[in-house]
Amino acid sequence: MKDQPVHLALVAIGGYGLIYLNGLLDKTDPSRFVLDGVVDPWPENCPRLAELQSRSIPVYPSLEEFYRHHQTDLVLVSSPIQNHAPDTVTCLAHGSHVLCEKPLGATVQDAQTIIDAMHQHGRLVAVGYQWSYNQAVLQLKRDFHAGLFGAAKKLKTIVLWPRDEKYFNRNNWAGKIKDQIGRWVLDSPANNAAAHYLHNMFFVLGETMKSSARPISVQAELYRANRIENHDTIALRCLTEGHVEVLFYATHAVKENYGPVFSYEFEKARVTYALEDPVIRARFQDGSVKEYGDPDAVYLQKLYDALDMAAIGLEPACGPEAARSQTYCINGAQESMPEIGEFPKMLVTVSGEEGSRLTWVQGLDRILQNCYEKALLPSERCIPWSKKGLEIDLRNYTHFPQRSREGQSAAD
Numbered sequence: 001m002k003d004q005p006v007h008l009a010l011v012a013i014g015g016y017g018l019i020y021l022n023g024l025l026d027k028t029d030p031s032r033f034v035l036d037g038v039v040d041p042w043p044e045n046c047p048r049l050a051e052l053q054s055r056s057i058p059v060y061p062s063l064e065e066f067y068r069h070h071q072t073d074l075v076l077v078s079s080p081i082q083n084h085a086p087d088t089v090t091c092l093a094h095g096s097h098v099l100c101e102k103p104l105g106a107t108v109q110d111a112q113t114i115i116d117a118m119h120q121h122g123r124l125v126a127v128g129y130q131w132s133y134n135q136a137v138l139q140l141k142r143d144f145h146a147g148l149f150g151a152a153k154k155l156k157t158i159v160l161w162p163r164d165e166k167y168f169n170r171n172n173w174a175g176k177i178k179d180q181i182g183r184w185v186l187d188s189p190a191n192n193a194a195a196h197y198l199h200n201m202f203f204v205l206g207e208t209m210k211s212s213a214r215p216i217s218v219q220a221e222l223y224r225a226n227r228i229e230n231h232d233t234i235a236l237r238c239l240t241e242g243h244v245e246v247l248f249y250a251t252h253a254v255k256e257n258y259g260p261v262f263s264y265e266f267e268k269a270r271v272t273y274a275l276e277d278p279v280i281r282a283r284f285q286d287g288s289v290k291e292y293g294d295p296d297a298v299y300l301q302k303l304y305d306a307l308d309m310a311a312i313g314l315e316p317a318c319g320p321e322a323a324r325s326q327t328y329c330i331n332g333a334q335e336s337m338p339e340i341g342e343f344p345k346m347l348v349t350v351s352g353e354e355g356s357r358l359t360w361v362q363g364l365d366r367i368l369q370n371c372y373e374k375a376l377l378p379s380e381r382c383i384p385w386s387k388k389g390l391e392i393d394l395r396n397y398t399h400f401p402q403r404s405r406e407g408q409s410a411a412d
């Protein structure tokens with residue numbers, strides 16, 4: 001089976017899907033795969049559409065249409081967040097393995113639907129958190145399991161990434177809580193651009209190499225400066241089932257790029273990373289240092305692993321069970337602050353050219369960096385615009401939302 005090319009398809013070829021298309025066409029041994037077709041209702045947004053057509057690769061407007069003509073081993077799904085669960089389930093039901101982009105889905109019920117379908121149809125699902133497929137992270141996790149660092153105490157990460165109006169206007173779901181037909185999207189920094197770094201904390205703490213630690217409670221603060229439905233700024237504290245504190249700070253409402261920066265504190269070592277010097281490093285109490293390398297070293301490892309998953313049944317480094325800790329955390333965070341806080345107008349600045357204007361909050365970068373340093377949330381630092389979020393119990397959490405906007409139980 002290993003020597004046979006893997007038959008595959010791409011769902012979405014504009015946006016992030018182009019990374020997979022480029023990876024396949026430019027950086028993958030052509031004898032390893034046959035591209036059966038691509039699915040995108042708006043393929044004209046893909047700069048390589050003409051090339052696909054000249055190679056006679058069929059383009060379909062929907063997965064249903066694709067499966068009317070093909071059976072395929074593997075599908076790479078990079079469609080919008082709210083499509084991840086239905087697209088993945090459709091592919092599994094047609095006998096394909098799936099590499100689905102992060103996040104796993106919008107809600108914990110999406111996650112469960114994917115996991116159930118995977119077991120029902122006997123196919124595998126990999127989730128596209130690229131760090132989880134790289135040796136730097138996998139070796140770090142192995143060393144944690146081997147007891148090199150002792151018990152985990154506190155893990156924290158900060159990601160300050162400006163995003164302008166072009167980002168929020170690039171589609172009809174960016175910054176949305178629900179899409180136009182009422183499906184949950186929950187698009188936000190922690191559920192999209194910076195989701196990797198939230199997931200990574202749970203992933204490294206997982207009891208086995210293929211699992212993540214599950215959050216049992218979360219308290220979050222959600223704010224917005226941009227004119228969007230959901231938040232553009234988040235600070236949260238989670239507790240895992242092993243009672244490890246996980247702190248995460250992310251925003252799109254700043255002027256300058258900063259991060260990801262992380263500090264994972266264990267009994268015997270502190271593990272750090274900063275994008276400016278992209279090496280994961282453990283500093284031990286005895287003064288010794290161990291370097292794990294760059295977690296982005298082989299960016300397309302997830303794609304190569306997915307080919308092996310379809311060819312020889314390689315278990316993915318990050319399957320849906322491992323990816324869903326991030327989904328629990330995000331769902332709980334949304335419930336922790338159902339009414340998103342607005343930054344005071346006097347602090348909100350809009351700069352740049354029409355079409356790519358950036359909305360940012362004066363002083364927000366320093367406040368979040370300070371909160372990160374002290375491992376506190378803005379309300380615990382008594383920041384004037386801050387408000388405290390509810391503590392959400394995630395132990396028996398099976399459905400988003402469990403609380404209505406009024407704070408009562410709801411079965412939506």
Ligand SMILES: NC(=O)c1ccc[n+]([C@@H]2O[C@H](COP(=O)([O-])OP(=O)(O)OC[C@H]3O[C@@H](n4cnc5c(N)ncnc54)[C@H](O)[C@@H]3O)[C@@H](O)[C@H]2O)c1
Pocket residue numbers: 011012013014015016017039040041042043045062078079080081083101102103128129130170171191192193
């Ligand atoms: N791994 C990463 O580093 C990374 C980076 C960026 C985005 N992503 C993920 O990729 C996914 C898409 O995000 P994006 O930023 O590319 O969005 P986007 O809106 O920029 O692009 C989405 C693409 O999906 C297509 N599309 C829309 N509806 C579709 C449908 N029903 N079927 C098939 N294709 C459809 C669009 O035409 C477009 O080509 C998200 O889940 C996002 O989190 C991952």
